[in-house]
Amino acid sequence: MQKTLILLKPDAVQKSLVGEILSRFERKGLKIIGLKMIQLDDAVIGEHYDFLADKPFFPSIVSYMKSSPIVALALEGHEVVKVVRQLCGATNPADALPGTIRGDFAKSIDNNIIHSSDSEETAAKELARFFKAGELHSYERTLID
Ligand code: GDP
Secondary structure, eight states, X not given: OOEEEEEEOHHHHHTTOHHHHHHHHHHTTOEXXXXXXXXXXXXXXXXXXXXXXXXXXXXXXXXXXXXXXXEEEEEEOTTHHHHHHHHHOOSSTTTSOTTSHHHHHOOBTTBOOEEXXXXXXXXXXXXXXXXOGGGSOOOOOOSOO
């Protein structure tokens, strides 16, 4: 089954949106296979956003991503990369549709609440970046239905 990596960025934590966002993924039926709070440092932020390192706004991304702990989440499900990107909405909250996480809660492109992997290949790299092997879980949901 496909897996993806989600980061609930500092504004999600500071605005007390962690439960609301987790609930949206759970209501969609996606399976939580990893979850933890982390304080990011320059090294991991630099690695995660290396493709933006030459952008003028890169220093503001680093200071934003360090401004409080974040929540890292690993989800599993059918076409979960695409499903989660749809639930998150467009990168720029001004373009994000109402009903999406960014459309409902994000203020601006530099405070856009959430990250999710953009492909299965990226997801594999990003899951390895934020979770050690023993922190991702494989289990059956036997207590439902
Ligand atoms: P994503 O996959 O939807 O998060 O979008 P991208 O991979 O294109 O960009 C990564 C992140 O960089 C975005 O989520 C924003 O937090 C940030 N970002 C992108 N473009 C801008 C910009 O023009 N200004 C600022 N301040 N941040 C940006």
